[in-house]
Amino acid sequence: xxxxxxxxxxxxxxxxxxxxxxxxxxxxxxxxxxxxxxxxxxxxxxxxxxxxxxxxxxxxxxxxxxxxxxxxxxxxxxxxxxxxxxxxxxxxxxxxxxxxxxxxxxxxxxxxxxxxxxxxxxxxxxxxxxxxxxxxxxxxxxxxxxxxxxxxxxxxxxxxxxxxxxxxxxxxxxxxxxxxxxxxxxxxxxxxxxxxxxxxxxxxxxxxxxxxxxxxxxxxxxxxxxxxxxxxxxxxxxxxxxxxxxxxxxxxxxxxxxxxxxxxxxxxxxxxxxxxxxxxxxxxxxxxxxxxxxxxxxxxxxxxxxxxxxxxxxxxxxxxxxxxxxxxxxxxxxxxxxxxxxxxxxxxxxxxxxxxxxxxxxxxxxxxxxxxxxxxxxxxxxxxxxxxxxxxxxxxxxxxxxxxxxxxxxxxxxxxxxxxxxxxxxxxxxxxxxxxxxxxxxxxxxxxxxxxxxxxxxxxxxxxxxxxxxxxxxxxxxxxxxxxxxxxxxxxxxxxxxxxxxxxxxxxxxxxxxxxxxxxxxxxxxxxxxxxxxxxxxxxxxxxx
Numbered sequence: 001x002x003x004x005x006x007x008x009x010x011x012x013x014x015x016x017x018x019x020x021x022x023x024x025x026x027x028x029x030x031x032x033x034x035x036x037x038x039x040x041x042x043x044x045x046x047x048x049x050x051x052x053x054x055x056x057x058x059x060x061x062x063x064x065x066x067x068x069x070x071x072x073x074x075x076x077x078x079x080x081x082x083x084x085x086x087x088x089x090x091x092x093x094x095x096x097x098x099x100x101x102x103x104x105x106x107x108x109x110x111x112x113x114x115x116x117x118x119x120x121x122x123x124x125x126x127x128x129x130x131x132x133x134x135x136x137x138x139x140x141x142x143x144x145x146x147x148x149x150x151x152x153x154x155x156x157x158x159x160x161x162x163x164x165x166x167x168x169x170x171x172x173x174x175x176x177x178x179x180x181x182x183x184x185x186x187x188x189x190x191x192x193x194x195x196x197x198x199x200x201x202x203x204x205x206x207x208x209x210x211x212x213x214x215x216x217x218x219x220x221x222x223x224x225x226x227x228x229x230x231x232x233x234x235x236x237x238x239x240x241x242x243x244x245x246x247x248x249x250x251x252x253x254x255x256x257x258x259x260x261x262x263x264x265x266x267x268x269x270x271x272x273x274x275x276x277x278x279x280x281x282x283x284x285x286x287x288x289x290x291x292x293x294x295x296x297x298x299x300x301x302x303x304x305x306x307x308x309x310x311x312x313x314x315x316x317x318x319x320x321x322x323x324x325x326x327x328x329x330x331x332x333x334x335x336x337x338x339x340x341x342x343x344x345x346x347x348x349x350x351x352x353x354x355x356x357x358x359x360x361x362x363x364x365x366x367x368x369x370x371x372x373x374x375x376x377x378x379x380x381x382x383x384x385x386x387x388x389x390x391x392x393x394x395x396x397x398x399x400x401x402x403x404x405x406x407x408x409x410x411x412x413x414x415x416x417x418x419x420x421x422x423x424x425x426x427x428x429x430x431x432x433x434x435x436x437x438x439x440x441x442x443x444x445x446x447x448x449x450x451x452x453x454x455x456x457x458x459x460x461x462x463x464x465x466x467x468x469x470x471x472x473x474x475x476x477x478x479x480x481x482x483x484x485x486x487x488x489x490x491x492x493x494x495x496x497x498x499x500x501x502x503x504x505x506x507x508x509x510x511x512x513x514x515x516x517x518x519x520x521x522x523x524x525x526x527x528x529x530x531x532x533x534x535x536x537x538x539x540x541x542x543x544x545x
Contacts, residue, residue, distance in 0.1 A: 079122020
């Protein structure tokens with residue numbers, strides 16, 4: 001069937017339907033005249049269904065154009081023959097569509113929807129035909145009741161039965177939608193009444209004259225159904241979005257406000273519609289969004305605001321808002337990035353805190369990445385060796401080439417043992433050349449970063465200057481009880497280390513020793529007493545540090 005052209009497929013369906021009508025004549029259910037009338041109705045229904053655009057679907061509550069021929073068959077031949085006309089229309093609509101492959105599941109579902117609605121209308125019409133009076137208004141009541149049964153059955157199938165079959169959420173507004181579509185069905189039933197009357201009275205000439213306006217009316221209605229279906233699809237897409245969506249017209253008034261945005265900003269649709277953004281959400285007046293909307297309306301260029309922060313009743317929220325110009329206004333797409341922003345900001349704040357702590361600490365911190373051959377130093381590390389106190393990333397040689405030649409081998413061995421997992425922690429005291437040319441003693445500690453079963457490629461730690469620490473500890477342990485200054489033993493020890501460094505290092509710069517003497521101090525002791533002399537020492541001591 002798919003190999004045939006579209007008009008050929010429609011012809012095959014029409015021929016099959018007429019053959020079925022002839023079968024009803026052969027079994028005695030219909031007279032020859034009724035078969036001829038049924039053939040006209042069948043062909044009209046098949047052509048109408050085949051001409052219906054793809055956007056029209058029988059699982060909607062919207063009245064399909066083929067309802068007119070289905071209801072005409074119901075009025076002329078009863079519910080059983082009307083089922084035949086309805087089935088022929090559904091099959092022709094599915095098979096005659098070149099734009100999509102035939103899906104049996106969709107065909108069966110659409111058949112079930114139309115046949116169920118047709119059977120409900122036919123049963124209602126037949127029951128009331130036996131109890132209602134003759135003529136108007138009883139006949140009108142009979143037709144309206146049949147139409148109500150058709151629309152209700154169609155709405156129930158589309159809103160409840162079909163979603164349950166396809167594991168989709170049930171449309172709880174199916175009854176309201178069925179009620180809204182009833183006027184279209186009543187108009188279609190009225191048209192079917194007129195066509196049935198013309199056929200019943202053999203007024204074929206009048207029917208031929210009315211066929212042209214009926215054709216154009218059918219075409220316009222098909223276009224209307226296509227627009228309704230497109231609107232349904234757009235609303236379904238918008239409803240499935242996780243983003244908030246709003247539309248602002250050229251005057252700055254909100255014309256659309258979806259449920260997601262209503263939940264995000266806590267502003268109901270009734271309050272938002274026909275008002276400005278600032279009136280709907282006052283917190284927006286303090287952001288760049290109103291200005292971005294005005295600019296998009298004026299220049300027709302899209303804008304993206306990466307962070308729009310709002311203080312709302314449910315807390316402070318951060319949105320990413322995209323402003324897209326559309327016909328007659330702009331569309332705003334809102335994405336809640338509050339959690340993502342906080343998640344991304346937490347490591348950054350932690351990194352900043354660590355960086356500030358590292359720069360404020362007395363020790364220098366470092367990291368050696370063996371895979372990239374990079375060596376990171378904090379500002380304090382560089383300052384301790386006389387470099388510019390700014391954190392920087394350099395080469396490992398910036399450290400190793402400064403180590404005293406006698407300490408390099410032991411330092412590298414300790415590093416290798418930690419990287420290979422022989423020792424858990426790295427700790428080594430060694431001498432590092434200062435920018436002033438002298439060597440200073442440092443204690444270096446580190447910890448390797450390793451994955452399970454793999455050799456470490458990165459190690460990080462701290463650097464502590466032990467010369468100064470030892471001097472301070474010695475000073476605290478051997479300080480003069482009166483002045484708090486270091487004693488002679490501390491001075492001799494420090495002077496000895498400097499002399500040893502000068503003797504073992506070639507080309508070392510010299511150093512000087514400053515000797516301070518308090519003149520005529522003995523005269524003060526002898527003339528004023530030792531208590532006054534001690535007070536003089538205590539007052540002079542802070543000035544000599």
